[in-house]
Amino acid sequence: MSEVTRPSLSDALTERMLELIRTGGHRPGDRLPSTRELSQRFAVTTPTLREALRRLEATGAIEMRHGSGIYVGADIERLVLPNPNMREMRGAQLLELLGARIVIEPPLAALAAGRATGEELAALQRVLVDAARHLRGQDAELHDANMTFHRATARLAGNRVLHEVVDSLLTVHGAEQREILQIFDDRRRDYDEHLAILEAIEARDAAAAEERMRAHLVDVKTVIEQRLQHPPK
Amino acid sequence: MSEVTRPSLSDALTERMLELIRTGGHRPGDRLPSTRELSQRFAVTTPTLREALRRLEATGAIEMRHGSGIYVGADIERLVLPNPNMREMRGAQLLELLGARIVIEPPLAALAAGRATGEELAALQRVLVDAARHLRGQDAELHDANMTFHRATARLAGNRVLHEVVDSLLTVHGAEQREILQIFDDRRRDYDEHLAILEAIEARDAAAAEERMRAHLVDVKTVIEQRLQHPPK
């Protein structure tokens, strides 16, 4: 069974700190307790506490001033940790991850069909050629090639924010994504569907590209749902 | 005069780590040297190094996997530390951010209409009531209330991954988002459109909810585009 990522002590600490700031009625600029007091209150040592604090500092939630204290950041709304937080989502969320991709990626395929240049299309082709080479190779390499296709398609859409979102989804949820591929386990079908998407984009048929990308992801999701209910012996 | 922050050892370390990733020819997914080796190379102790690593982890530059190693994150290109760092707010990026939201949020509104419970709807209503109170108040508070509506709607869709995506978009690009609101500058219209979306969700009319959310965001985008071309003096 795939344990994705353990919740480390320091992960939990980060959340407890956020909780402390939120429920403690602290406002931007307020000073928080000292590191000594915090480490005692949370029953961890200084270095461990500091790791949690550094994460909060990196996202702007707090500010650490040498010799002075720890202060609540100006942007109180920023009390979310994008990366470590997302990674803690696990397990049954395979389906939710696919659900998210079903919402986001098809429109991207349509956009890509509308604006991809010849050179970009050639690059996308090479990605698939590369994937074909791994059809009988190692799982890891095939997985990489498949993910590269989705990332590349997202990039062709020409919206950096959306590209970032897809990229981040596939990276942050890399473990889940890998598990999905393992359960899906139909290399040929994956490849064929990718090819169909590429052809639609090459033909600059936005509607077809969108529909094929959606069908592709729905396909995968359907298989995963079945496999989860009736695990193959 | 308050010198803001003096460069601490760990600050410098963070930058040296970034430098190592960039100039070391590392690509996303590559494994970096072990903590032990890194701490020796930089001549600091493990805890100090870890603080720097945690910051990089929080911004997505790297990923730390217990027992496995430290890996280069996906967005290797835009690695910035948020301390005194302000994000660039270029016009093109504002439009791309809105473009992303136009792709993602309408389907979420549809999902929300399909599954929101009475209690959740009541909560969403309260958010709008709260926003109404700020229609003549401070910019910051109104902005918060407006963003809360979008976040809350995303949450109602019931897909944690998608909710996380929207939340993350509004948080990470908080500065751009605030600028958008400032340029848009039509409080009444914003509020009315939010209200229309809420009504569609309450009526469990998924199609209408989706369409109104899309219209709302397209509205905003159109205004931003015009304002960017013909800035009001």
Next chain:
DNA sequence: CATATCAAGTCATCTAATCACTCGTGGCGA
């Protein structure tokens, strides 16, 4: 061929100090 076991490599955390910086306070001299 599949499964179970094992060991090396790696991150996570602990402990107990010392060093470096900030800022208010009070002494000192003018």
Next chain:
DNA sequence: TCGCCACGAGTGATTAGATGACTTGATATG
């Protein structure tokens, strides 16, 4: 009285080495 400055209590920054927990690939076993 006023202003300058030295000082110290409080706080964050860093150190050192050791141990625990986890992952992963190799090996052994059925």
